[in-house]
Amino acid sequence: MRSPHHSFPRRSLMHSAKPRPPRTTGRRGMLAAVTALLTALVVSAAAVAREDARQQPRATGGPVWTGAWGTAVQRPVEGSEDKGPNWSRQGFADQSVRQVVRVATGGSTVRIRLSHTYGTTPLRITAATVGRSAGDAQVWPGTARELRFGGSQGTTIAPGRDAVSDAEALSTSPLEKLTVTLYFAGRTGPATFHRFTTATSYRAAGRHLSDSGGDAFQDATNAWYFLSGVEVSGPAxxxxxxxxxxxxxxxxxxxxxxxxxxxxxxxxxxxxxxxxxxxxxxxxxxxxxxxxxxxxxxxxxxxxxxxxxxxxxxxxxxxxxxxxxxxxxxxxxxxxxxxxxxxxxxxxxxxxxxxxxxxxxxxxxxxxxxxxxxxxxxxxxxxxxxxxxxxxxxxxxxxxxxxxxxxxxxxxxxxxxxxxxxxxxxxxxxxxxxxxxxxxxxxxxxxxxxxx
The missing domain is CATH 3.40.50.1110 (SGNH hydrolase)
Structure with missing residues (x-):
C-alpha cells in the first residue's frame, strides 16, 4: 500500500518398470542383464543429479555469493511530508554518504552492489569503504575496509547499469549491522535511490571514508542512495x-x-x-x-x-x-x-x-x-x-x-x-x-x- 504507504509441486521423476533382460542364457545373458541394469541406474542417477543441480546453488570452485542485504531502487523524487526529505534530486558533490544496513547471514568476505538504473550521465564513484557499525554514523575503529572495483579505487557506472565491488575480506556475523560509505568527488547528478527506509543514512562534506566517529556526518535522511545490495560469500x-x-x-x-x-x-x-x-x-x-x-x-x-x-x-x-x-x-x-x-x-x-x-x-x-x-x-x-x-x-x-x-x-x-x-x-x-x-x-x- 501507499505509505502512511501448500505445498511444493511434486517432483516428477519418471519411474518406469525395471528393464527386462534379453532372453539369452549363460554368461552372455547374465552380462547383458547386468549391463542393462547398470545403464538404467546411471540414467536415473543423472536425472536426479540434474534436478539437484537445478535446485542448488552451483559450486564452481569459487566463492558462493548470496544477497545478505538488498533494496529495490526507484527514480529520484522530491521528499514529502509523510516520507520526509531526501537528497535524490540534488545528488552529491564532494560529499561522503554513509549508509547503515543489517546483513541476514554471515560470511568471510563481502562486496557491495551499486545501481545507476535511473541515471542519465556516467556516475563516478571516487572511493568506497565497508565496516562494522558502531551505532548511528559511527564505525568500529579499525574495521573500515577500502573497497576496490576491478582492482581500482573507484569506478564509473554507465547510465542504466550496475557495478559490483571486488571481494573484500571482512568476516560478518548473522544479523550484524555494517556501514557502507561512498565518496563522490564530482557531481553525481540525480541519484537512483530507495525512497522510504526504516534506517538512517548520513551525509558529510568532503572525504570521510574511514572516519570511525560520526561528527562529520551532520545531515541525515531515511533513504538509501545508489546502494542496492550487500553480498557475502561463505561455505558452499x-x-x-x-x-x-x-x-x-x-x-x-x-x-x-x-x-x-x-x-x-x-x-x-x-x-x-x-x-x-x-x-x-x-x-x-x-x-x-x-x-x-x-x-x-x-x-x-x-x-x-x-x-x-x-x-x-x-x-x-x-x-x-x-x-x-x-x-x-x-x-x-x-x-x-x-x-x-x-x-x-x-x-x-x-x-x-x-x-x-x-x-x-x-x-x-x-x-x-x-x-x-x-x-x-x-x-x-x-x-x-x-x-x-x-x-x-x-x-x-x-x-x-x-x-x-x-x-x-x-x-x-x-x-x-x-x-x-x-x-x-x-x-x-x-x-x-x-x-x-x-x-x-x-x-x-x-x-x-x-x-x-
Missing part, C-alpha cells in the same frame, strides 16, 4: 541461498519502528538464523508499488522490475510475492503521486501474478504467494466494496489454484476473528492498515520455513 553448502521478498509497503516496512529492524522480513531473517538455516533475506519492497501500473513515486510496475530486483540477485532460491493491494486501492486514493489509477479486475491481477510465477520458474526459482492484507480498516481512502470483492477473489486464487509453490497467508495472519475484512486489533499501526511489530511477528511466524 547446498542449503545456502537467498530469499527475496518482493512487494509493496507491507514488505517495505511502513509502520515499522525506525532503526529497530522489526519489519516482517527482519523477523523472518531472525527465524532463519534461530533455526540455523543459512538463507539470506533481501527486502525488495517499494511502498505504493503495483503489479499493473508504474508510478512516478512508487516505482516501476512489478513485471518491469522483477528481473532487476529479484532474478538478478546472487544465490536466489525463493521469491515471496505480496502485491495487488495498491492496484485495488489506487482509484480510491486520489493520489497524484500514484499516476494512472484505473480500476482493475481480479482476472487482471491474477494474470499479473502468473507472469511473475512463470518468470521465477523459468529460472528454477520457487515462488511463494502472499495473500493481500485486510484493507477495510484503513483510515485513508483505500477500501471499497468493489475492491474487497477483487481482493477476496485474488486471495482465493492464491490459496487454491496451485499456481504458487507455496502460500504465505498474510490475510489470515492479520485478520480480525470478528470480521476477516478488518485487521486484528493490536496488529496494525495508527493508519489502520500496516502491521505493527506484533503484526509483523504474526506474518513472519506464518512463513513455512521448509517452503524456502
Amino acid at each position: 553448502t547446498p542449503r545456502r541461498g537467498t530469499v527475496v521478498v518482493f512487494g509493496d509497503s507491507l514488505v517495505d516496512g511502513t509502520g515499522a519502528t525506525p532503526g529497530a529492524d522489526n519489519r516482517f522480513t527482519d523477523k523472518l531473517a531472525e527465524r532463519l538464523v534461530a533455526d540455523r538455516r543459512p538463507l539470506d533475506v533481501v527486502n525488495a519492497g517499494i511502498g505504493g508499488n503495483r503489479i499493473l501500473n508504474d508510478s512516478p513515486c512508487y516505482g516501476d510496475k512489478a513485471e518491469d522490475r522483477f528481473r532487476r530486483d529479484v532474478l538478478d540477485r546472487p544465490g536466489l532460491r525463493t521469491v515471496i510475492i505480496h502485491l495487488g493491494a495498491n492496484d485495488i486501492g489506487a482509484p480510491e486514493m486520489g493520489d497524484p503521486c500514484m499516476g494512472s489509477a484505473p480500476r482493475v479486475t481480479a482476472r487482471q491481477l491474477i494474470e499479473g501474478h502468473k507472469k511473475l510465477i512463470r518468470a521465477a520458474h523459468a529460472r528454477g526459482v520457487k515462488a511463494v504467494g502472499a495473500t493481500i492484507l485486510p484493507m477495510k480498516g484503513a483510515l485513508f481512502p483505500v477500501y471499497s466494496e468493489r475492491g474487497e470483492k477483487v481482493r477476496a477473489a485474488v486471495n482465493h486464487w492464491i490459496r487454491t489454484s496451485g499456481a504458487y509453490d507455496s502460500v504465505l497467508d498474510v490475510d489470515r495472519a492479520l485478520a480480525s476473528p470478528a470480521d476477516p475484512a478488518l485487521p486484528r486489533p493490536g496488529y496494525v499501526v495508527e493508519d489502520g492498515l500496516h502491521p505493527n511489530e506484533a503484526g509483523s511477528h504474526a506474518i513472519a511466524s506464518a512463513v513455512d520455513l521448509n517452503a524456502l
Whole structure:
C-alpha cells in the first residue's frame, strides 16, 4: 500500500518398470542383464543429479555469493511530508554518504552492489569503504575496509547499469549491522535511490571514508542512495541461498519502528538464523508499488522490475510475492503521486501474478504467494466494496489454484476473528492498515520455513 504507504509441486521423476533382460542364457545373458541394469541406474542417477543441480546453488570452485542485504531502487523524487526529505534530486558533490544496513547471514568476505538504473550521465564513484557499525554514523575503529572495483579505487557506472565491488575480506556475523560509505568527488547528478527506509543514512562534506566517529556526518535522511545490495560469500553448502521478498509497503516496512529492524522480513531473517538455516533475506519492497501500473513515486510496475530486483540477485532460491493491494486501492486514493489509477479486475491481477510465477520458474526459482492484507480498516481512502470483492477473489486464487509453490497467508495472519475484512486489533499501526511489530511477528511466524 501507499505509505502512511501448500505445498511444493511434486517432483516428477519418471519411474518406469525395471528393464527386462534379453532372453539369452549363460554368461552372455547374465552380462547383458547386468549391463542393462547398470545403464538404467546411471540414467536415473543423472536425472536426479540434474534436478539437484537445478535446485542448488552451483559450486564452481569459487566463492558462493548470496544477497545478505538488498533494496529495490526507484527514480529520484522530491521528499514529502509523510516520507520526509531526501537528497535524490540534488545528488552529491564532494560529499561522503554513509549508509547503515543489517546483513541476514554471515560470511568471510563481502562486496557491495551499486545501481545507476535511473541515471542519465556516467556516475563516478571516487572511493568506497565497508565496516562494522558502531551505532548511528559511527564505525568500529579499525574495521573500515577500502573497497576496490576491478582492482581500482573507484569506478564509473554507465547510465542504466550496475557495478559490483571486488571481494573484500571482512568476516560478518548473522544479523550484524555494517556501514557502507561512498565518496563522490564530482557531481553525481540525480541519484537512483530507495525512497522510504526504516534506517538512517548520513551525509558529510568532503572525504570521510574511514572516519570511525560520526561528527562529520551532520545531515541525515531515511533513504538509501545508489546502494542496492550487500553480498557475502561463505561455505558452499547446498542449503545456502537467498530469499527475496518482493512487494509493496507491507514488505517495505511502513509502520515499522525506525532503526529497530522489526519489519516482517527482519523477523523472518531472525527465524532463519534461530533455526540455523543459512538463507539470506533481501527486502525488495517499494511502498505504493503495483503489479499493473508504474508510478512516478512508487516505482516501476512489478513485471518491469522483477528481473532487476529479484532474478538478478546472487544465490536466489525463493521469491515471496505480496502485491495487488495498491492496484485495488489506487482509484480510491486520489493520489497524484500514484499516476494512472484505473480500476482493475481480479482476472487482471491474477494474470499479473502468473507472469511473475512463470518468470521465477523459468529460472528454477520457487515462488511463494502472499495473500493481500485486510484493507477495510484503513483510515485513508483505500477500501471499497468493489475492491474487497477483487481482493477476496485474488486471495482465493492464491490459496487454491496451485499456481504458487507455496502460500504465505498474510490475510489470515492479520485478520480480525470478528470480521476477516478488518485487521486484528493490536496488529496494525495508527493508519489502520500496516502491521505493527506484533503484526509483523504474526506474518513472519506464518512463513513455512521448509517452503524456502
